[in-house]
Each structure stands twice: as C-alpha cells, then as structure tokens.
Amino acid sequence: MEDSFNRKALVTIIGWGVALALFFPIFWMVLTSFKTETAAVATPPQFLFTPTLDSYAEVQARSDYLSFALNSVIISVGGTVLALLLAIPAAYAMAFHPTHRTRGILLWMLSTKMLPPVGVLVPIYLLFRTAGLLDTQTGLVAIYALMNLPIVVWMLFTFYKEVPHEILEAGRMDGARTWSEVWFLLMPLTLPGIASTGLLSLILCWNEAFWSLNLTSSSAAPLTAFIASFSSPEGLFFAKLSAASTIAVAPILVFGWLSQRQLVRGLTFGAVK
Amino acid sequence: MATLTLRSLRKSFGAVEVIKGIDLDVADREFVVFVGPSGCGKSTLLRMIAGLEQISGGDLLIDDKRVNDVGPADRELAMVFQSYALYPHMTVRQNMGFALRLARVPRAERDRKVAEAARILQLERYLDRTPKELSGGQRQRVAIGRAIVRNPKVFLFDEPLSNLDAALRGQMRIELARLHEELQATMIYVTHDQVEAMTMADKIVVLQGGSVEQIGTPLQLYHHPANLFVAGFIGSPRMNLIEGRIASAEAGGVVVELPTGGRIAVPVSPGSARPGDTVTLGIRPEALRPAAEGPLAGAVQLVERLGGLTLLYVDLGGALPVIVQIDGSDGTRSHTPIRLAVDAAACHVFDSAGLTMPHLTRHPLAA
Amino acid sequence: MLVAPSVTVLFLWMIVPLVMTLWFSFQRYNLLDPTVTGFAGLDNYEFLATDPDFWVSLTNTLILLGSVLIITVGFGTLLAVLFDQPFPGRDVARVLAISPFFVMPTVSALLWKNLMMHPIYGIFGSIARAVGLEPIDWFAQYPMLSVICIVSWEWLPFALLILLTAVQSLDHEQREAARMDGAGVIAQFFFITLPHLRRAISVVIMIETIFLLTVFAEIFVTTSGGPGNATTNLAFLIYARALLQFDVGGASAGGVVAIVLANIVAFFLVRSIARRLEV
Numbered sequence: 049m050e051d052s053f054n055r056k057a058l059v060t061i062i063g064w065g066v067a068l069a070l071f072f073p074i075f076w077m078v079l080t081s082f083k084t085e086t087a088a089v090a091t092p093p094q095f096l097f098t099p100t101l102d103s104y105a106e107v108q109a110r111s112d113y114l115s116f117a118l119n120s121v122i123i124s125v126g127g128t129v130l131a132l133l134l135a136i137p138a139a140y141a142m143a144f145h146p147t148h149r150t151r152g153i154l155l156w157m158l159s160t161k162m163l164p165p166v167g168v169l170v171p172i173y174l175l176f177r178t179a180g181l182l183d184t185q186t187g188l189v190a191i192y193a194l195m196n197l198p199i200v201v202w203m204l205f206t207f208y209k210e211v212p213h214e215i216l217e218a219g220r221m222d223g224a225r226t227w228s229e230v231w232f233l234l235m236p237l238t239l240p241g242i243a244s245t246g247l248l249s250l251i252l253c254w255n256e257a258f259w260s261l262n263l264t265s266s267s268a269a270p271l272t273a274f275i276a277s278f279s280s281p282e283g284l285f286f287a288k289l290s291a292a293s294t295i296a297v298a299p300i301l302v303f304g305w306l307s308q309r310q311l312v313r314g315l316t317f318g319a320v321k
Numbered sequence: 322m323a324t325l326t327l328r329s330l331r332k333s334f335g336a337v338e339v340i341k342g343i344d345l346d347v348a349d350r351e352f353v354v355f356v357g358p359s360g361c362g363k364s365t366l367l368r369m370i371a372g373l374e375q376i377s378g379g380d381l382l383i384d385d386k387r388v389n390d391v392g393p394a395d396r397e398l399a400m401v402f403q404s405y406a407l408y409p410h411m412t413v414r415q416n417m418g419f420a421l422r423l424a425r426v427p428r429a430e431r432d433r434k435v436a437e438a439a440r441i442l443q444l445e446r447y448l449d450r451t452p453k454e455l456s457g458g459q460r461q462r463v464a465i466g467r468a469i470v471r472n473p474k475v476f477l478f479d480e481p482l483s484n485l486d487a488a489l490r491g492q493m494r495i496e497l498a499r500l501h502e503e504l505q506a507t508m509i510y511v512t513h514d515q516v517e518a519m520t521m522a523d524k525i526v527v528l529q530g531g532s533v534e535q536i537g538t539p540l541q542l543y544h545h546p547a548n549l550f551v552a553g554f555i556g557s558p559r560m561n562l563i564e565g566r567i568a569s570a571e572a573g574g575v576v577v578e579l580p581t582g583g584r585i586a587v588p589v590s591p592g593s594a595r596p597g598d599t600v601t602l603g604i605r606p607e608a609l610r611p612a613a614e615g616p617l618a619g620a621v622q623l624v625e626r627l628g629g630l631t632l633l634y635v636d637l638g639g640a641l642p643v644i645v646q647i648d649g650s651d652g653t654r655s656h657t658p659i660r661l662a663v664d665a666a667a668c669h670v671f672d673s674a675g676l677t678m679p680h681l682t683r684h685p686l687a688a
Numbered sequence: 689m690l691v692a693p694s695v696t697v698l699f700l701w702m703i704v705p706l707v708m709t710l711w712f713s714f715q716r717y718n719l720l721d722p723t724v725t726g727f728a729g730l731d732n733y734e735f736l737a738t739d740p741d742f743w744v745s746l747t748n749t750l751i752l753l754g755s756v757l758i759i760t761v762g763f764g765t766l767l768a769v770l771f772d773q774p775f776p777g778r779d780v781a782r783v784l785a786i787s788p789f790f791v792m793p794t795v796s797a798l799l800w801k802n803l804m805m806h807p808i809y810g811i812f813g814s815i816a817r818a819v820g821l822e823p824i825d826w827f828a829q830y831p832m833l834s835v836i837c838i839v840s841w842e843w844l845p846f847a848l849l850i851l852l853t854a855v856q857s858l859d860h861e862q863r864e865a866a867r868m869d870g871a872g873v874i875a876q877f878f879f880i881t882l883p884h885l886r887r888a889i890s891v892v893i894m895i896e897t898i899f900l901l902t903v904f905a906e907i908f909v910t911t912s913g914g915p916g917n918a919t920t921n922l923a924f925l926i927y928a929r930a931l932l933q934f935d936v937g938g939a940s941a942g943g944v945v946a947i948v949l950a951n952i953v954a955f956f957l958v959r960s961i962a963r964r965l966e967v
Contacts, residue, residue: 212406214403214404214406215407217373217393218400218406218407218408219419220372220392221371221372221393221398221400221420222394222419222420222423224394225392225394228423232423236410237409237410
C-alpha cells in the first residue's frame, strides 16, 4: 500500500517536472514580455517585478502586428481549405474504391513530401517571379496547400479506412446511392477526422517558416516573417522580442490547447489500432 | 413477398473461383439457411444476392426478373449484418427509419412503420438512444428492425447471432422463428452453426468449397445425408464414422464388417458395390446403446453427463472413440468394459467416394 | 476518377520544379552576372563536390536528423509511458508538455537563442553563475548541440502525443497477463509496451524525417549556419548559394543532391512503412 503511494508520488513529481521543464521556455518568454528592457536582462533573472505593457506598445508601433496576423490567418485557412478540397475526393476514392495502384499512389504522395523545399526553391522562386506571385497571399496559399496535401490525403485516408465497410454496405442495402452515402453516412462519421486533419494543416501552415521567409517581403508576409525581423542584432531587446514572439505564438497556442483532444485523434495517422 | 432463383451462379476473385455454379430455388415465405464451415463461400453467396458483390456468371432472379446488374439499393432486399452495422451517429429511431427517409416516405408513415417495428421487437423504450447505449441483444434487434420497416422482398441475415452469448443466442433463435411466422417473409440466413440451421430452416443448403453439398429439409439432411461431408457436418454430437469392408452386398442390404470385429447388416441398396470394397459406416450417437449381447465390444473412456442426457466416449480399438448418447439416468461409469448394440436401420454406409448408399426406406419425417 | 485532381496537382508541383532544378543545375546561371550563361555540364556538381562546405553540410544534415530522432523517440516513449500513469493534474501537465509543438520554429529559435542560451542574459548562464560555473556560450562553443536541443524541444511533444495515444490503446488484459507471468515494470516495458508501439514509432520517425531533413528556420535565426560551417545543413547551404550568392546553378546542383538524399532516406522509410500500411 505504502509502496504504491510512493510510486504515485514519484510519478506525480516526474510528470509535473517534465511538463514544467518543457513548458518553461514559453512561460519565461511570456513573463519577459511584461518586463521593462532593463528588468528583462537583469541578473539574476527576476521572477517578481511590476508588469508593464510597454513592450507590446512598442512592438505595435514598430510594425503592424494585425496586418501580419491577418496574413497568417488568411494564408493558413486558405491553404488548409484548398488542401482539404483537393484531398477529400482523392482520399475517398482511394479508401473506398481501391485499385491496384492505390497503394503506389499513396506512397508516392508521401515520398513527395520528403523532397526538401530547398531543392526546388530556386525554380519556384523564379516561377513565382515570372507569374507575379512573389509576396502575394495567393502564392502562399497555393504553396501551403501543395505542401500539406500529401499529409492531408494520408490522414483522411486513414480516417476513411476506419469507417466499417459494413456500415456503408448497410446504407447501400437501405437504398443509399453515392451522394446520400457521402452526405448521410460518410460525412457525419468522418467529420471529426476531417476536423483534426484541418487542425494539423492549420498549425503547420501557421508555423511554416521556409516559403514565407523566402517568398514574401512585406505585403503578404505572415507572422513568421514578422518575428524573423526581430532577430537582427539591433533587435536585441529581450522584452520587445518576447512581446512580439508572444503575440505571434499566442493565437495558435491557444487554438492548439483548445483543440488538442481533437488534434490527437488525427495525429495518429492510423498508427494506433 | 417474393421468390428467388439462382441459376449456376458463379463468382471469381481474379483467377480464384469461390462460388462454383450454384442452383437454388427459394419459394415464397421460405426460410432458407446456408450453412458450411468458414471459407465455404456462404457469406459471399449472400452478398451476391444482396448486390454487394458482383456476379461473375449465371443468373440471379427475384420474382423471375433477372437482377444481376441491379444495384443493392434497387433490389428491395434488406440485410442484417454480423456486426449489426448500425449507424453510430443516429438514434434507434433514425437508424430504423433511414431507408424510408431515403425513399422519401412521408414522415407520418415513416413514424408509424418504425413504431410498428419497435413494437414487434420490444424496442419502444429505446427509440431515442444511440447504438452505443444499447446492449448487444438490443443492437441486434435494432438491426432486424431496420430490415423490417422496409418491408423487403427478401430478408438476408449474415451470421446475425454469432456476436451474442449462448443464452441470448438461444432466445434470439426463437424470436427470429416467431418473426418469420409473423411477417410471412422470405428469409435467407447464413450461419456456420448447424444448430441454428437445424432449428430455424425450412430448407438447408450445405455448402463446401463454393459448391452445394446437399439441399433439403433439416430432417432430410439429418436422416439421409447425401455424402460423408453432410453426415459429419449436420448433427451434434457428430455422427460416428468407422472404416469397414463390405462382407456381402445384396438387394436387401449390405453387411459391413468392422476391423475390430462385429458385422452389421444395414438396409441400404449397394448399387455397384462389391464384397471386399472399403466403405465408411456412419452411426449417429443415439443409434448406439449399451447391451450385454451387442456386437461391438470396447471400454468406456470418458463419461460426459449433460443432465438429461449422457454421452459415453467408447474406445472400440479404432483411431477415434465412438460417441454414444444415452439417457441421463444411466449409471455407466468410465474405465469399464462395455458392449454396444446398433440400430442398424438408422446406420449409413458411404462408398469409397464418400457418397451415401441410398436407404431402402425413407425416414417418415424426411420423406 | 476522383483521385485525379490531387494527383495531377501534386505531380506538377513535384515534376515542374524538379525538371527546372535539374536544368539549372547544368547551367551557368548567376543572378549577379547575367552575361555568363550557357551549358555548364557537370561543372556545378564538380564545384559542389570539391567544396568542403558541401560535405560538411551533408554530414550536418544527417547528424541533426539522427540525433533528433533518437532523442525524441527515446524520450517520447518514456514520457508516453509516464503520462499514461494516472496522477493529479495529468491533463494539465500533458497540455503544458505538448505546447512546444504549437510554437513556430522562428519563435522557438529566438526564444532559445536569447532567453535560454544567451551566455550573459540567458537562464542557463544565470544558473551556471549561481552554482559558480563559467557560463557557456552555447552557440559559439557547441553550435550543433544547441541546434539539436532546439529542434528536439520542438519535436518531442509530437512524438509524445502519438506515442501516448498508442500506449493508451494497449490492451490492459495483455499487461495483466504479463504481470501474471511474472513480468516486472521493466520487462513489461520491453516485452509488451515497446512491441506494441512499433507501428506508432515508425510513423513518428517517418513524419519527423520529412520535416527534419528540411530544417531551416531554426538555423537561419540562430547561427546562420555558423560559426564557420558548423551548423550549415543542406537546406541552409542551398539557401546561402541561391539567395545570398545568387548562384542559381550551384544552388540547383545542391538541390538535386538534397532530392537524391531525400529519396534515399525515403526509399528505406517508405519500404518499412509500406509493410505496416494497410491499403
């Protein structure tokens, strides 16, 4: 009895210790963002101080947070929606009407995801320049949709695969044709899956920092670019840096917390049987 | 209500033929059971009738109309699946009414039919629950209810009781039989359990390896199995099968000599069999009984007391013990010598190809 | 055919830049000097192969990939087992532990570089001083280790999430049976839990590999590939060639190498995944 009590105490301590250690950098960032610049670099580090919003005000004065944030939202949502639109029919067809090529197509899609973006950066850059897509939201939406398409197809495929065949067959016996099957049965059954796929895609888009840094400069630049602009040596003001980082991360972090249960379901990629 | 006709129906997956030409007539209001070991093609055959599997060859007729190329939605059949396949996001009411909703049946009529089916199946109290709030037996009844409300031409059942525990299975068996009577419907039922086949069927189709072994009423199959396979498959406990040789073969019967001694004269027509041919003698457990003067001598290995009945496993010197079914009040104990008498008229003789030599007289209930 | 749109789009997305990259890699093409053009043959590749930076970057890419995979899968598995145990406040602790996954790479890089690992103002430095040690200038002294640290912090939560879900799906009766057979905690982990996690681990490895081969923002923000070429991976090398030196031909040759590398890795990964993938 005492043994199991000790064990539980140990698990609690380690569990919370690990969680706090992993979370600490984020916590420290948020804390620093409410300090004055001098307090931010004080040694030893201060845990107690008078909070101030100065840094946030200065960050906002220096660059327009809202326009960056808006770009992030538009590009992430746009890219996700486009990817889902392309992926849903494909995943549906592959899951329910598989041919001998299905497996090959799926694996090939995954392998395209392993092509490093750097490998094709130059041609894409030149193509974008020619097409006038550099520094546009449309350009990034297209890139993000394509970037996430393989993973989105794969996730949806695993969700569709989990739908018991007999349920769809029962639907067919009940008189359902393709469209009523999709609308009355498949959609309600896989909505959680589609939602968590969308969530993951959204997070990946929001945090993407390769294409956004290389293909945008100002008008379409999302928050990743906003934050990169604070990394230059003259930006070595810890409080302001923390404030900028905090507001860049906060939306997706809160979003992630709220949707984590939903997200976890999707993240398994069919790995959990 | 409807009739169903299968004309040399075939199904291949690639180069493998799984249904090898099946002919069958199902009469209106008949309860037909497909039975056979797993992998015999019984479920595939049912799914072909349902329209869930393409038909590779032959004809399928419902009410004398060829429906090979009609989709499952338009065959007007209903199916109860092994896993029940209830729609998890719908309530019981919605599950049962789904087919009617798709068929654009007016709401009032839909509700009336669902209520009627719920009454028959005693599901009224559960109409607003979702499937995961139901027990296995209740889910089973919802699946059946979903079929009933459609008033289909034929009900198809794919091993519907195999996920239930033994007590519930027995209860559902009775309920299904009652339902068949109440609905006056044509039903096709797939199972691997010969008890379900025996108890419910008007007609049993025994399948093996994609072919029909025998079609007949339960008692025809029991008393006059066409071959060794059917003899071994139908009946529980199994028929005892003993290798032997023909001592004499005449029009009035065949005398089989057993390797362990003893001769049994069975009233079957020998056909082309000659004395000296190897045959298999089949004796149902209830056709054997302990008798001091019996022709078979052996020792009791094991006694299984089921209460009303007792099963004796008797070693006659062959590879397998023979099973003897006797009254539960019999006091025979294990590890004692025993002599057995045989009801020769109830024995079967199978030739070396496994085919039954026809009995000279038919059993009165299996004529 | 419903698959057609995504296959077509994806195919174009893959093949067009690929062909262009291949084309450029055989060309003399420098954006700074438009007069020098024409077929370069294998010059770009030769230049690349004789460039010590290239081989270093290749090694760096693989070191980064390998180390992060080992750290995240190893600790991820242990943490998954840990968070599978009930303890007070477990749900909150789990949410905290997975938070780094939501932080964009640029931010985590900045955060670690300035607030954590900065020799003067960073937390690590303060801790070192507090116990009387000389603070370490992480990015100068252990640049690769620092980058590995940051990337592992980002990806550990991902591994934890997937592996935790997998651990939770483990049949309790199996574990109880193992206990009846006399398996202790350690034996249970190695003989029951770990085999059960195999499929999930291979998924983690695959997804992480996809992203780790192309790590860019973390290096761009923290070390810019330095000091020297200590943290230059293939992604950063190509970036530097193309957009800092404007040598499109050389960058494209690097791109081709990156693609070949990815395909080699992908070949082995996809083969092992394919066996577990039910299609």
